[in-house]
Amino acid sequence: MKRLILLPILFLSVLTCQAKPLQKQDYLGYAKRLAASQMAHNPELWQSDFVKKPKWDYTQGIIANAMLQVYKETEDSAILQYVQAFADYFIQPDGTIRVYKQSNYNIDHVTGGNFLYTLNELNPKPEYLQAVNILREQLRTQPRTSEGGFWHKKIYPHQMWLDGLYMGEPFYARYAVENGEPELFDDIALQFLTVDKHTIDRKTGLNYHGWDESREQQWADSLTGCSPHFWSRSLGWYVMALTDVLDLMPEDHPQRHRLIAILQRVSKSLMRYRDRKTGMWYQMTVFPKRKGNYLESTSSAMFCYAFAKSARRGWLDARYLTYARQTFRGMTQTVLRENTDGTLSLTQCCAVAGLGGKPYRNGSYEYYISEPIRDDDPKGIGPLIMAALELNRSQADIVVAQDGSGDYRTLQEAVNAVPDYRKQRTVIRICQGTYREKLIIPASKQLLSLIGDDAATTRLTWGNYAKMPSPLFPDETLGTSGSATLYTEADDLYVENLTIQNDAGAGKAVGQAVAAHVSGDRVVFRRCRLIGNQDTLFTYEEGSRQYYKDCYIEGTTDFIFGWATAVFKNCTIHSKADSYITAAATPQGQASGYTFLGCSLTAAEGVTQVWLGRPWRLYAQTVFIGCRMGAHIRPEGWHDWHKPEAHHTAFYAEYANTGAGSSTEARVEWARRLTAEEAAGCTPQQLLAGNDGWNPEQTRTYYRRK
Numbered sequence: 001m002k003r004l005i006l007l008p009i010l011f012l013s014v015l016t017c018q019a020k021p022l023q024k025q026d027y028l029g030y031a032k033r034l035a036a037s038q039m040a041h042n043p044e045l046w047q048s049d050f051v052k053k054p055k056w057d058y059t060q061g062i063i064a065n066a067m068l069q070v071y072k073e074t075e076d077s078a079i080l081q082y083v084q085a086f087a088d089y090f091i092q093p094d095g096t097i098r099v100y101k102q103s104n105y106n107i108d109h110v111t112g113g114n115f116l117y118t119l120n121e122l123n124p125k126p127e128y129l130q131a132v133n134i135l136r137e138q139l140r141t142q143p144r145t146s147e148g149g150f151w152h153k154k155i156y157p158h159q160m161w162l163d164g165l166y167m168g169e170p171f172y173a174r175y176a177v178e179n180g181e182p183e184l185f186d187d188i189a190l191q192f193l194t195v196d197k198h199t200i201d202r203k204t205g206l207n208y209h210g211w212d213e214s215r216e217q218q219w220a221d222s223l224t225g226c227s228p229h230f231w232s233r234s235l236g237w238y239v240m241a242l243t244d245v246l247d248l249m250p251e252d253h254p255q256r257h258r259l260i261a262i263l264q265r266v267s268k269s270l271m272r273y274r275d276r277k278t279g280m281w282y283q284m285t286v287f288p289k290r291k292g293n294y295l296e297s298t299s300s301a302m303f304c305y306a307f308a309k310s311a312r313r314g315w316l317d318a319r320y321l322t323y324a325r326q327t328f329r330g331m332t333q334t335v336l337r338e339n340t341d342g343t344l345s346l347t348q349c350c351a352v353a354g355l356g357g358k359p360y361r362n363g364s365y366e367y368y369i370s371e372p373i374r375d376d377d378p379k380g381i382g383p384l385i386m387a388a389l390e391l392n393r394s395q396a397d398i399v400v401a402q403d404g405s406g407d408y409r410t411l412q413e414a415v416n417a418v419p420d421y422r423k424q425r426t427v428i429r430i431c432q433g434t435y436r437e438k439l440i441i442p443a444s445k446q447l448l449s450l451i452g453d454d455a456a457t458t459r460l461t462w463g464n465y466a467k468m469p470s471p472l473f474p475d476e477t478l479g480t481s482g483s484a485t486l487y488t489e490a491d492d493l494y495v496e497n498l499t500i501q502n503d504a505g506a507g508k509a510v511g512q513a514v515a516a517h518v519s520g521d522r523v524v525f526r527r528c529r530l531i532g533n534q535d536t537l538f539t540y541e542e543g544s545r546q547y548y549k550d551c552y553i554e555g556t557t558d559f560i561f562g563w564a565t566a567v568f569k570n571c572t573i574h575s576k577a578d579s580y581i582t583a584a585a586t587p588q589g590q591a592s593g594y595t596f597l598g599c600s601l602t603a604a605e606g607v608t609q610v611w612l613g614r615p616w617r618l619y620a621q622t623v624f625i626g627c628r629m630g631a632h633i634r635p636e637g638w639h640d641w642h643k644p645e646a647h648h649t650a651f652y653a654e655y656a657n658t659g660a661g662s663s664t665e666a667r668v669e670w671a672r673r674l675t676a677e678e679a680a681g682c683t684p685q686q687l688l689a690g691n692d693g694w695n696p697e698q699t700r701t702y703y704r705r706k
Helices: 027-041 045-049 058-074 077-090 113-122 126-141 162-178 184-199 232-246 256-273 297-313 319-334 365-370 378-393 411-417 676-680 684-688
Strands: 159-161 210-212 336-338 344-346 398-400 426-430 433-436 439-441 448-452 458-462 486-488 494-496 499-502 516-518 523-526 529-531 537-539 545-549 552-555 560-562 565-569 572-575 580-584 594-597 600-603 611-613 621-625 651-655
Touching: 027 058, 027 077, 027 319, 027 344, 027 378, 045 058, 045 077, 045 378, 058 077, 058 113, 058 378, 077 113, 113 126, 113 162, 126 162, 159 162, 159 184, 162 184, 162 232, 184 210, 184 232, 184 256, 232 256, 232 297, 232 378, 256 297, 297 319, 297 378, 319 336, 319 378, 344 378, 398 411, 411 426, 411 439, 545 684, 560 565, 565 684, 580 621, 611 621, 651 676
Parallel strands: 398 426, 426 448, 433 458, 439 486, 448 494, 458 499, 486 516, 494 523, 499 529, 516 537, 523 545, 529 552, 537 560, 545 565, 552 572, 560 580, 565 594, 572 600, 580 611, 594 621, 621 651
Antiparallel strands: 159 210, 336 344
C-alpha cells in the first residue's frame, strides 16, 4: 500500500490547564492531537492494532470512523487521505474486500461498513457502497440463536457477547437508514433485547460479558449460560452500541423506549463503580479493590463517549454530561502521556480479552487481569477521539456562574453579549444556582441555547405580577405580558434543564403572573420546570411553533394559554387549584393549537374540579392523546367560557387517554373523539413542520454549530 507523507503537525504544548474551568477545556484540540498522534505512530492505518500485515478488522474500523469525524470538524486533508488510503487498499474495484471472508461469519468484520458510508459521503466511489452491500449480506445469513440473536462468530456457536452489539448493530442501523428499510430496526432491537434478557444481572444492573445458549462452554454457567464476570470494555461496547443505534432509530419505533431504558439502567449502575478521583473505571468493573485490578483506559473512554453523546441527545440525564467531562479530565491527567516528540499516548489499555478459543479463555477474574496492558490501543484511541468531539459539541460558548467562575454572573449579561442576528448557534451554559432576575431575550438573539446544569438546582426566578404598578408610570400596571420572568421573542430558541418561576404568589391582588412569555418560531423547552399560578405559560405569538418535551408545568387558572401552535410531549401538567388548565386563543385558520401527547395530568391534594380547557378565543384548539388523567379532571372535561358560539368554532378532542379522569362518556357534547387515523397524524414533526419542514426532535442541532 502506498505510504502517506504526513505533513508537519503543530501540537499544543500543554495537556491541561488547571486555571481553566472544566467546561472550557479544548476538547477539539485534544481530538486533533490524538488524530495526529495516531498518524505519527501508525503511518498506515492498518497498523493500528500492532499487526505486521494488513488486516480488515473492527479495530481499524473504529479508528477510521473516529478519524473521519475529526476530518469533518477540521477539514484536514491529511486525515482524509490517511483513511482513504486504507480503504483503497482493501476495497477492490468490484467492491470485494481484501482478506475478508464472509464464510467466517465473524461479526467483528462488519464494523468497517460505518466508516465506508461516511467516506463515501466525503469522496464517493461506487466500490465503497458495493463493499457495504457485501457486509450487509453477511448479516443476512449470520448464524443466530434460537431467538434470533447473532452468533458472535461461526467458531463461537450459540454465543452472544456484548462486544458483538457494537460490531454489528450501528452498521446495521446505518444501512437501514441509508437504504430506506426502517423495518430492519425490528431486528436491531431484537439483538439488544435478546442479549439483555440473557446477560442482565438484576443485583448490579450490569450485563455479563457473554452468553452461551447451549451451556456447552466451560465459562458458561450451567443454569444461565452467562460468563462469570463483568468486563468493563464489553460494557463499553454495549453502551456505545446503544448510543449509536438510538441516534439512527426512528423516534416512533415501538422498541425505542426499551433500548433507552437499558442504556439508562446500565449507565446508572456503572456510576456505582466509578473511581471518584479519576472518573475512570477498573478492568474488572465491580472489584475496584481486588488484587491486580487497575484503572483501564479503553472502557473509560467508551463510557465517556456514550455518556457525553447520550446526555447531549437527551437519552441520559444532563448529569452524565458532567460525568463525561470529569472522566475526560481525569484521563488527560492520569493516563494520557505527552511523549518527547510531542505526540500523545494513551496508557493502561487492556490489549484484548475474550471467551473460549485457543488457548482457552475461561472468563475468570485471573484471566482478565492476566491479559497484556499496552499503550495506544485503538480500542481506546478511537473512543477517546469521539468522546472529545462529543464534548466539544456540548461545549458552551458562554458560561454563567454566580460564583464568578464563568464568563458572566447573570443570564441577562450573557444574552446581551451574544451578537445580534448571529448566523450560528450560541450555547450558554447556566451553572447551578438561583438567578433572581427578569430575563429578556429580544428577537435579535436568534439561534440561542440556554442549557442549565439541572432543573432541580438551576433556577430563574422573578416576582412581577399583572397588577403591580409600573416603576416609570405609577398610574399604570405591568399587565399580563409585563409580569413575565422570561420574555423571549427569539427564533430557534432552545432551553434545557432550567426551572423558570414566577413567585409573586396567587390571589386577586396579584392576578396573572407569567413565568414564561414565549414568542418567536421554532422554540423548544426540554426537561424544564415552569412554575407559577394563574397564567404560568404564555404561548404568545400567532404562527409561533413551540415544543415542550419532558417538562413540568404547574399553575392554577389558564396556566397554559395563548395563540401559538404548541406540542407538549411526555410532560407533567400539575393543577394547583380547581380551575382550568388551558385557555387557547388559536387564530381562525391556524392548523392546530395545543396538542398534549403522552402527558400526565396531576393535581395538588384537595383539587378535584379541573377542566381540560376553555376558549380564550372562539377558534381555540386543544387535543389530548395518550395522556394519563387523574380523578381531578371533571367528567364534562371542557368549558365554553360562557361563549355558546364556541360550541361550533372551537376544536376540543381526545383519544386513547387513561386514568380516572379520562372517561369521555360524560364529556360535553360539542367535544370530539379523534379516530385512530386522525390521532396517528398528530406527531410533533407533522404538527410543527410548517413550510420549512422543522423537526423539533432533532436535538443534536441545539448544542453546537456542527
